Amino acid sequence: MAKYVSVYHIDTCFPEYLTDHHGRDGEYLAGVYITCASTCGEVRDELLSDILGCANLPDWITDDMLEKAVDDELPASVSDSTFDDSLESSDEESPQAWFLLTWEDEEDESEVWRPEN
DSSP: OOOEEEEEEEEEEOGGGOSOOOOSTTEEEEEEEOOTTOBHHHHHHHHHHHHHTOTTSOTTOOHHHHHHHHHHHSOGGGTTSBSOTTOOOOSSOOOEEEEEEEEEOTTOOSOOOOOOO
16 A cells, blocks of 8 residues: 545534544544635645644655645645635634545555545
8 A cells, every 4th residue: 555645625614513523543634714705825825834733643744745735635726716705704703624634554554534526
């Protein structure tokens, strides 16, 4: 089994509506607060800030691997685009965009969650 790191946007909602908190081995769940005006680039920067500072990742995962995984999910070509134009403006609490970071290496035989295509 090859080493890999992936990032998937799994939902945009308030924390109380998130149905799976992905606490399994080989997973890290990150939530980024967003508004109706948040751009993909802003979300990308916040997500990278969160996962690059995560102490619970295996030592073999490098910053370059994390950056590539985030770039695959939120490419630079969409940085200026609104992340979610269906959100309404609100002065209340902001929802979060939830991203699942998954990883696997040759020694890890566990089942890793992947979104359905």
